[in-house]
Amino acid sequence: MNEFHQLKGHDLFAMTVFLSAAKSRSFRATAIEFEVTPSAISHSIKNLEERLGVRLFNRTTRSIALTDAGERLAAKLRQAISSVADAMHEVEDARETPRGTVRINASDVAIRMILRPILARFLRAHPLIHLDIVTDGRLGDIVADGFDAGIRLADAVPQDMIAVHLTDTASFAAVASPGYLATRGRPQVPQDLHRHDCVCFRFDSGLIYRWEFERHGIVETIDVKGPLTLTDQILMVDAAIDGIGIAFVPDFLVSDALKTGALERVLEDWCPTFPGVCLYYPGHRHVSAGLRALINAIKQ
Incomplete structure (x- = not known):
């Protein structure tokens, strides 16, 4: 209890500022978050370093990086702040009406x-x-x-996470417009996709998704090619409707287009089912x- 009483209000603020700067690696970004000037953030960190007697950040004109002491302090403070937040949440939850962000x-x-x-x-x-x-x-x-x-x-x-299953399974669908299929024909097996234009999908990591098919225990993974690569699956559906090529997307995204006839399924018996969401x-x-x-x- 005596240790707690040694903490002052500005110490708690400085520790919160320190954690934000440790995460963003930027005094400027931290200043924007707290709606103060970068110099105020720098001053707060400097006072904390002087109080602790250790350097928490290595600074250059362009960047900041945690020192070993800073890494250790950040790890300890994250645990402490998380415990305090949990305690506050438990008190808030005593109210009947859920609220908050x-x-x-x-x-x-x-x-x-x-x-x-x-x-x-x-x-x-x-x-x-x-x-x-x-x-x-x-x-x-x-x-x-x-x-x-x-x-x-x-x-x-x-x-290490607790998972709450929201759906039992999720399925993918390979789809193309009637006009595209009339011109280019229908693939009968996944390997036929090498002779087709496909709408490719790029992950945020930069990797291109390799289409995965399965039937009767036989797994086929295809590196598809095509004139268009996207990171948005809704745009992939639009591209398929426009006749650009074959798209491979979660089936619920194309349910309406399949009903109206704007798209048709191909390789349906090869399209896999995955564990749910x-x-x-x-x-x-x-x-x-x-x-x-x-x-x-x-x-x-």
């Missing part, structure tokens, strides 16, 4: 498949909850990046009432 990290497909259908209804039912949804194609660290939960395909969820969160973190309300709304 719930931050979700999800792929574009997961957002369209899982969140979009329930957003309006959920926000009307919970007017004191603010959803902060970030579209991210990378499988980032939701803890380090400050998210309450992530949504991904089940086989992409980190093993999960919402996941760290097991050591308190689950807020707002996140629990969102999980319940999705399940319903």
Whole structure:
């Protein structure tokens, strides 16, 4: 208790500033976050270093980097701040009405498949909850990046997370426009795609997705080629409708186009089914009432 009383208000502020700068590696970005000048951030860090008697950052004119002492302090403070935040959340959850911000990290497909259908209804039912949804194609660290939960395909969820299954399975569909198929013919087996124009997909990491097919235990992985590469699967669907080539996307994205005849399926008996979509969160973190309300709304 005596150690706690030795902390002053400006110490707590300085530690919060330090953690932000440690994450962003930029005093300027930290200044924007706290709505102060970069010099104020630099002054706060300098005072903290003088109080502790150690250098926390190595500085150049262009960048900052944590020292070994800074790395150790950041690791300890993240744990402490997380514990304080959990304690605050538990007190807040004692109230009957869920409230506060719930931050979700999800792929574009997961957002369209899982969140979009329930957003309006959920926000009307919970007017004191603010959803902060970030579209991210990378499988980032939701803890380090400050998210309450992530949504991904089940086989992409980190093993140390608690996963809540939202769908049983997910399927892909290879599709093309009737005009394209009339001109170029229909592929009968995955290897036929080497003779077709395909709409390629690029991950945020820069890697090009290799199309994966499976039938009767036989797996075919195809490095497709084509005139167009995209990072947006909705645009891939549009490109297929426009006759640019064959697209390979989650089937729910093309359900309407298949019904209207704007697209037709090919290689249907080769298209695989994957484990379903999960919402996941760290097991050591308190689950807020707002996140629990969102999980319940999705399940319903």
